[in-house]
Amino acid sequence: MSKVLMKGNEAMALAAIKAGCDAFYGYPITPQNELPEYLSKHMRTHGRAFVQSESEVAAINMVYGAAGAGARVMTSSSSPGIALKQEGITYIAGAELPAVIINVMRGGPGLGGIQPSQADYNQITRGGGNGDYSLYALAPESLQETVDLIKESFEIADYFRNPVMIAVDGLIGQMMEPVDVDREVKKWDLKPKTWAADGNRKDHPKNIINSLYLDPQDLENHNIKLQKKYTEMKENHQRYELINMENAEIAIVAYGSVARIARTAIEILAEKGIKAGIVRPITIFPFPEKAFKELPSSVENLLVAEMSMGQMLQDVKLANECRLPIHFYGRVGGIVPEAEEIAQKVIDIIGGQSHE
């Protein structure tokens, strides 16, 4: 199919249907409402389940139920709603169930605002719910990449038996772009869900979906098993893009919409004779540490640019292993940085006027 012009939230909804999502459970919150609105109509016409739940908490627990029964299931929300879902997310991770969660991020803390933000980085990558667990978290920069990754995320969730979060900001949710929703995505090697408590005892012995382990040794063993999964993600499934890195003297580290803006910033800088590249994390968990080992020796500085007060900065510091000076440029509150602002920051760094 050729490209069609679609609003981000609606394209994400259609991607879920294309991926074979059996059920969507969600609660209204700005700026992602077009997503459940679209699904409320189209899931039914496809014979799939749709429930507008009484709360975010109920929605994620419906997701937990359907995932336990072996269905492909998704919810979507925005930052304060994701905070409410954390209870269910830790149960889903603890019980090793696949699910897809879309987070169209807005500004915080508290009720915050409704404009674009990346201030959920810690909430996404540091758990948020109780216990030692991680989400596989993807942070696309364009609508096409978002659609492709949503489709693949159902495969990834099934493969790892782990929740996958698609982290976009309100900009991607609200903007319109041409997108091909039928583009082929990677198929993962998936096993039948013989573990599902699907009420089909004729086909399998009793199945239990559970995250309770009262015996401390059992619970430690369970945690060790979970960690192996996260280690596999870190070792083999980091995703990132290195952009314009040949002979670059500075690397801008940015994901999502900010990476897109940084693409314009490096063009502005090129016109001024400054060679700047971009490290673009596509997974924010696992964080693409490998990208920093591939930087050419020409890179003398790193600039972390994000729509938060520096939440990703901590991961960049860890990945950098004290090799290069790290600078930071962040806008918050729903303010999206201009390419010129990022370019000026680079000019200040190279001219010795930035001292972070």
Added chain:
Amino acid sequence: MNSKVIYEKSKGLSDFHLSYCPGCTHGIIHKLVAETLVDLDLLERTVGISSVGCSALNYDFFSCDMQQAAHGRAPAVATGIKRVRPDNIVFTYQGDGDLASIGIAEAIHAAHRGENITIVFVNNAIYGMTGGQMAPTTLLGQKTTTSQDGRDAASQGLPLRVSEMMAQIPGATYIERVSVHDPKHVNKAKKALKKAFDIQNKKLGFSMIEFISTCPVNWGINPKDSVDWAVDNMIPYYPLGVYKDKTVGEK
């Protein structure tokens, strides 16, 4: 000598040793649920939802597929399953702390949507698992670890009548309160469960059976006196009976 089996454990129950305290009526209620699922030939396509509280471990006790839910969220979990597996039988098993307190929203809205599920609601007027704290259903004057001078209406409110409240919800199909304090009432309770699961099997909508139960350990009285206490104190405040039956017209 010829022998004839006149009673045996329901095949709806596993061989796990129940975790309940002596004298508690959870065991009877488990038996009734298990027998009902077997009698109606539903067991093989049933998914049960364990909640948080004394019955948290009952995913091991029933022999059907089971999923354990977060505190209060069992009706949401049941909704999630039922909407993708509409031909299965889905029930939740929840105590009064789980359903009437932290999970009241999920219970009300499952009924409100007319979810075709069955809630087995066990009301013993106290939090059992956590050690005897006050529940929304704790009776006036009843002493618990968090109402040590007895529940006081002015600061702690009046006990919540869940069946009466749920019966008001337009989407609910069948609501009945039963007790298991003597054989006659045990038989009545089983009939109520049969009715509820039959309604679900016929896809007629939401059903909840509330059981008046006992908690000898946290009430601080022996099992025999606990049964008497439930009859003398709980049933007068929580009258038994059918509160709603849409299958015969609203009451």
